[in-house]
Amino acid sequence: MKKNEKYIPALNQNWLTPLYDPLLKWGMREETFKRYLVEHSHLEAGQKVLDLGCGTGTLTIQIKQFLPQIELFGLDGDPAVLQIARSKADAVGLDIEWEKGLAYELPYPPASYDRVISSLMIHHLTxxxxLKTFCEVFRVLKPSGEFHLLDFGKPTNLGMRLVSILISRLEEAGDNIRGLIPIMLHQAGFSEIIESKHFNTVFGELIYYQSLY
Ligand SMILES: C[S@@+](CC[C@H](N)C(=O)[O-])C[C@H]1O[C@@H](n2cnc3c(N)ncnc32)[C@H](O)[C@@H]1O
Known part of the structure; x- marks a missing residue:
């Protein structure tokens, strides 16, 4: 990470991290969109899968519970959320590798993953x-690989346009709200980007993008 580069933790401020799970569960009804993401990521037994920016591990745990026969890694840049994720997985006896690392400098060799899945992380990045992260995801995916990304996107109705005003000023979500994510995914090398599903939430409209190598 470059000097002066700001790292944005799960709820923007480190002291708010303990509130992340309750806010997502009760405020954003994360179960709905995370379950959809897991069920539509074309997961198969034996695959190697990365949850990029895994945070407190809720999605990572759902992935492993959905299909225990995958090799699963959760990467995040914040040791505090990784500690929460590890305890949650240990409590239910799941075997997941947790790693500290930056999304735009992935510590993996080329063509090493079948699937990269990421939820609500990309709007934390400049x-x-x-773009660096999407290039890194493209690099670590196998040629048959897929990138399944869920994050804020360009609002498609008046209600979502209004709630998006707040999130577009917070963190680095402006690129998302302006609809630049699919363009960046193409620039990184992905041949086909499918906007598979939209979810309205109290913080804005989430879009699920399926990107093919
Ligand atoms: C809003 S949380 C999302 C967590 C989880 N994916 C979810 O859906 O609940 C965003 C996460 O991205 C992580 N993050 C932010 N910048 C990152 C970076 N450059 N590299 C890796 N993780 C990063 C934060 O630490 C935080 O855990």
Whole structure:
């Protein structure tokens, strides 16, 4: 990470991290969109899968419970959320590798993953680091691989346009709200990007993008 580069933790401020799970569960009804993401990521037994920016591990745990016969890694840059994720997985006896690392400098060799899945992380990165991250995801995926991304996107109705005003000023979500994510995914090398599903939430409209190598 470059000097002066800001790292944005799960709820923007480190002291708010303990509130992340309750807010997502009760405020954003994360179960709905995370379950949809897991069920539509074309997961198969034996695959190697990365949850990028895994945070407190809720999605990572759902992936492993959905299909225990995959090799699963959860990467995040914040040791505090990784500690929460590890305890949650240990409590239910799941075998997941947790790693500290930055999304735009992935510590993996080329063509090493079948699937990369990421939820609500990309809007934490500057435009430059979003593109670097998508290039890194493209690099670590096998040629048959897929990138399944869920994050804020360009609102498609008046209600979502209004709630998006707040999130577009917070963190680095402006690129998302302006609809730049699919363009960046193409720039990183992905041949086909499918906007598979939209979810309205109290913080804005989430879009699920399926990107093919
Ligand atoms: C809003 S949380 C989402 C967590 C989880 N994926 C979810 O859906 O609940 C965003 C996460 O991205 C992580 N993050 C932010 N910048 C990152 C970076 N450059 N590299 C890796 N993780 C990063 C934060 O630490 C945080 O855990």
């Amino acid at each position: 435009a430059q680091n979003k």
